[in-house]
Amino acid sequence: MNSETTRRTPEVRRRDPADAAGPRRMVGVDRCEALRLLGSVSFGRIVFTQHALPAIRPVNHIVDRGDIVIRTHEGAALVSYTREAGGLGVVVAYEADTIDSVTHLGWSVVATGYARLVTDPGDLARYRAVLRPWVDRSTDFTVRIHPEEITAVRLVPCGG
Numbered sequence: 826m827n828s829e830t831t832r833r834t835p836e837v838r839r840r841d842p843a844d845a846a847g848p849r850r851m852v853g854v855d856r857c858e859a860l861r862l863l864g865s866v867s868f869g870r871i872v873f874t875q876h877a878l879p880a881i882r883p884v885n886h887i888v889d890r891g892d893i894v895i896r897t898h899e900g901a902a903l904v905s906y907t908r909e910a911g912g913l914g915v916v917v918a919y920e921a922d923t924i925d926s927v928t929h930l931g932w933s934v935v936a937t938g939y940a941r942l943v944t945d946p947g948d949l950a951r952y953r954a955v956l957r958p959w960v961d962r963s964t965d966f967t968v969r970i971h972p973e974e975i976t977a978v979r980l981v982p983c984g985g
Contacts (some may be wrong), residue, residue: 828842847984849934851978852978862921863934868881869893871903892969894970895968916937917937919938932980934967934977938973943968
């Protein structure tokens with residue numbers, strides 16, 4: 826087969842099995858339901874600014890009294906930025922979702938707010954006991970994100 830033949834061969838497009846299920850629509854979710862959904866999973870993505878550009882890191886989390894809590898390590902950029910900000914915290918976004926890979930149905934939550942280092946010894950001990958990071962690394966720092974704004978949607982069938 827020469828390059829001329831290769832260029833003329835039509836591109837084969839695989840049909841997505843979810844296309845048969847029809848279109849989906851987004852349904853808004855209120856704050857309480859969004860926090861419940863976040864609490865139902867243990868994995869998400871934190872978004873912050875690093876060198877004036879967005880940085881995204883996968884992390885595991887818990888939801889505690891309406892706040893999102895993660896643990897991280899000494900060299901993490903988020904630790905140094907929250908230290909520099911002092912008690913003011915740094916603006917971050919946190920996203921978690923569950924979208925079925927076949928049906929493309931599920932939900933997505935994005936929480937935006939301020940991340941601050943947790944310094945209270947009692948809180949630190951409690952979070953160490955209930956939040957076990959997935960990575961094999963020392964995670965001596967705990968960050969609490971207080972969501973100021975939460976945007977959440979469910980992806981449902983158009984008829985549902």
